[in-house]
Amino acid sequence: MIILGIETSCDETSIALLEASYKNKVFLIKPLNSVISSQIKIHAPYGGVVPMLAAREHAKNLKTVFQETVFPIFPSFASLKQNLDLIAVTRGPGLIPSLLVGVNFSKALAWAWQKPLLGVNHLEGHLFSFVLPEKNKKIQISNADFQKIFPAIGLIVSGGNTLLVYIKERGKYQVIGNTRDDAAGECFDKGARILGLSYPGGPAIAAEAEKYKIKNTKYKIQKLPRPMLDTKNYDFSFSGLKTALLYAWQKLDFKTRKKLLPYFAFELEEAITDVLVKKTLQAASDYKVKSLILGGGVVANQRLREKIQEQLRVQKMTLNFYYPMLEYSTDNAMMIALAGFLNYLKSTPKEREKLKWQNVFADANLTI
Numbered sequence: 001m002i003i004l005g006i007e008t009s010c011d012e013t014s015i016a017l018l019e020a021s022y023k024n025k026v027f028l029i030k031p032l033n034s035v036i037s038s039q040i041k042i043h044a045p046y047g048g049v050v051p052m053l054a055a056r057e058h059a060k061n062l063k064t065v066f067q068e069t070v071f072p073i074f075p076s077f078a079s080l081k082q083n084l085d086l087i088a089v090t091r092g093p094g095l096i097p098s099l100l101v102g103v104n105f106s107k108a109l110a111w112a113w114q115k116p117l118l119g120v121n122h123l124e125g126h127l128f129s130f131v132l133p134e135k136n137k138k139i140q141i142s143n144a145d146f147q148k149i150f151p152a153i154g155l156i157v158s159g160g161n162t163l164l165v166y167i168k169e170r171g172k173y174q175v176i177g178n179t180r181d182d183a184a185g186e187c188f189d190k191g192a193r194i195l196g197l198s199y200p201g202g203p204a205i206a207a208e209a210e211k212y213k214i215k216n217t218k219y220k221i222q223k224l225p226r227p228m229l230d231t232k233n234y235d236f237s238f239s240g241l242k243t244a245l246l247y248a249w250q251k252l253d254f255k256t257r258k259k260l261l262p263y264f265a266f267e268l269e270e271a272i273t274d275v276l277v278k279k280t281l282q283a284a285s286d287y288k289v290k291s292l293i294l295g296g297g298v299v300a301n302q303r304l305r306e307k308i309q310e311q312l313r314v315q316k317m318t319l320n321f322y323y324p325m326l327e328y329s330t331d332n333a334m335m336i337a338l339a340g341f342l343n344y345l346k347s348t349p350k351e352r353e354k355l356k357w358q359n360v361f362a363d364a365n366l367t368i
């Protein structure tokens with residue numbers, strides 16, 4: 001099958017083409033091409049994503065991103081139309097103005113070309129992004145392989161979500177933990193803004209924290225809190241951490257701030273990752289799972305991955321640990337095409353008849 005993926009839930013406009021099949025209990029997955037157009041420069045002056053600006057940029061960029069994805073594989077729209085089997089579009093969760101642009105674009109295509117259209121949950125896309133190989137590489141994964149992976153605990157950490165999900169088997173999810181306020185990525189972004197660093201905050205904080213580790217400054221003055229670290233649940237809260245950083249930072253004069261910037265970046269990264277790691281491993285142990293799966297933009301954080309690996313070793317937990325390649329950790333349409341394909345396979349002939357443009361709707365608050 002050839003699947004066209006479309007993703008516009010936040011500030012990345014992305015289109016992907018995936019070739020996938022399922023035969024003799026084996027999935028064959030081959031990413032053909034994908035383009036991600038990031039709006040970072042547009043939103044950077046505001047320190048976060050401005051929903052109406054994001055929607056306007058999606059509308060402006062979709063046509064170009066679509067052509068750049070498709071034409072290297074199919075020389076004309078006619079040949080794409082002939083070969084295309086399924087369109088998969090992110091229908092939520094996300095920013096509603098952004099979602100509507102992608103969903104309406106996909107509806108127009110599905111209507112004009114009479115193709116099945118499947119609305120994908122963005123979070124499910126993140127949970128399966130670890131399966132994707134690099135462009136033009138084909139991987140095989142059997143049902144037996146999936147059985148070795150599940151049950152699993154999934155941690156989805158991005159600018160908009162911080163979720164712990166118990167995945168009993170492929171397609172069966174239970175949210176066991178959520179953030180009560182800000183998402184982990186949002187804490188990186190807002191923390192960076194307080195410290196005068198660039199947007200998106202995650203990479204900026206990580207780079208600044210790296211300087212602290214190298215210099216090992218002796219000005220280690222104030223620890224930041226680790227919110228909800230010891231609570232007997234899997235929920236998170238990051239807004240208090242952001243406020244603690246703000247108050248600590250406001251007390252300092254200009255000269256001291258300059259000296260302590262790497263320390264505060266380091267401390268913020270440590271505080272966020274300490275809580276994520278502890279809750280995730282606790283969930284893995286309580287639910288007696290076989291694997292840990294990470295997804296979402298914050299997975300790009302090397303310290304987070306290192307700490308999980310370190311704690312798995314220290315706590316002698318023999319779990320499979322999966323996370324996506326960098327290009328599939330932030331928002332991308334390839335993971336949407338993959339989740340669309342997996343859902344298509346699961347659907348009954350009756351359900352397939354309903355995969356029409358009239359039946360797909362954006363839902364900003366969709367949960368998994």
Ligand code: KG4
Pocket residue numbers: 010157158159160161184185186188189200201202203206296297298299300301302329330331
């Ligand atoms: O999944 P994503 O691309 O978009 C949504 O939020 O939907 O994630 C973006 C988030 C931003 O908050 C960004 O600061 C964070 O991922 N991020 C990182 C790193 N790279 C991106 N956070 C920590 N460390 C990183 N290296």
